[in-house]
Amino acid sequence: MTxxxxxxxxxxxxxxQPQHANYTQIRDAVLRMEDLGVDVVFNWDHFFPLSGDREGLHFEAxxxxxxWAEQTxxxxxxxxxxCNSYRNADLQADMARTLDHISAKGGDTGRFIFGTGSGWFERDYDEYGYExxxxxSRLDDLAEALPRVKARWxxxxxxxxxxxxxxIGGKGEQKTLRLVAEHADIWHSFVAPGDLQHKLDVLARWGEKVGRDVSGITISNELSRGSLDDGHADALYAAGVRLFTLGLxxxxxxxxxxxxxxxxxxxxNREAGVGAAA
Incomplete structure (x- = not known):
């Protein structure tokens, strides 16, 4: 199924993005995003800035x-x-479980989303001593880690x-989309609207091969950076995207x-007649 x-x-x-800011600025931004009604707040898993001054301020994810779990x-x-490469898979699972419990308030369930990928930023690896x-090979490591994470949970x-x-983030058709079909609840990419249907067809075929119904996977995509282009967002929505991300x-x-x-x-959401975003 699609x-x-x-x-x-x-x-x-x-x-x-935890770069070029002191932690007070980051903490205040998190509270502001929640007050505005944002659905999900993300950071990224890097050790150095990815833009601007490459030696600028930066914090660990x-x-x-x-x-964040405690303050929100x-x-x-x-x-x-x-980045799957930076931490043992079982440790990642335990960290995720702990965040899940910290974020559960008043008897509610936790609010943590385990976003993961195979890693790509070579400077992180070189300076912190990872291979x-x-x-x-990094995708193979992710494929080995995901069952361990779930087993540890x-x-x-x-x-x-x-x-x-x-x-799971990424768009590769031979390995990444297979991992999405096997394990993901959300698939995140930067795929253009016109290319999404092909990728979703590939994902559906992988679902058939691995024996999993992928129809419940949420499709996530990045909004145009530095743009307020409703047309681009409308096209992503028409292609099936329901989680839209914006980097600041x-x-x-x-x-x-x-x-x-x-x-x-x-x-x-009003036009579609669906409930307000959670």
């Missing part, structure tokens, strides 16, 4: 997520995306408060585009 139920509400995720009340959160390998005491959603860099984390895309999200 991925992504088209009656699902549109949702907005904001990636607060997972320790930051612990603070409603918004889901995670990393867009975790960079090849695209293929089944063993932990206490168990996670919910089935922690797995988001420090130090100021300008919320002007966030307000624009929240209004667009709400309009889409």
């Amino acid at each position: 991925p992504n139920p088209t009656n699902a509400p549109a949702r907005l995720g904001v990636q607060l 997972w320790t930051m997520l612990g603070a 009340e409603r918004v889901e959160f995670g990393t867009l995306v975790n 960079f390998g090849t695209v293929g 089944a063993k932990l005491n206490p168990a996670p408060t919910r089935g922690i959603p797995i988001m 860099s420090g130090p100021h984390y300008d919320d002007t585009p966030v307000r624009h895309w929240l209004a667009w999200r709400d309009r889409k």
Whole structure:
């Protein structure tokens, strides 16, 4: 079956890139995003800035997520995306379970999303002493890690408060989309609207091969960077995207585009007659 139920509400995720800002600015931005009504707040899993001054301010992802889990009340959160290479798979699972529990407030279930990928930024590997390998070897490592993560979740005491959603990033048809078909609840990419149907067809075929119904996988995609192009977002929506992500860099984390895309999200949901975004 084709991925992504088209009656699902549109949702907005904001990636607060942990670069060029002090932590007070990042903490304040998280609270502001939740107050505005953003659905998901992400950071990224790197050790150095990816744009601007490459020696600028930067913070580590997972320790930051612990603070986010405690300071927020409603918004889901995670990393867009975790680098599988940097941490043992069972440790990743335990960290994710712990974040899940920290973020469960008042008896509710947790709000952590386990976004993960195979890694790509060679400087991180070189400076922190990880073996960079090849695209293929890193994807093979991810393929080996994902069953371990899920198996560890089944063993932990206490168990996670919910089935922690797995988001996998990437678009490769031979390995990545197979992993999405096997393991993901959310598939994230930067694929253009006109190319999405082909990728979704590939994903559906992988679902048939691995014996999993992929129709419930949420399709996630990046909004045009630095643009308020409703036409591009409309095309992504028509192609089946329901989680739209927007990257913001420090130090100021300008919320002007966030307000624009929240209004667009709400309009889409009214037009579709679906419930307001969670």
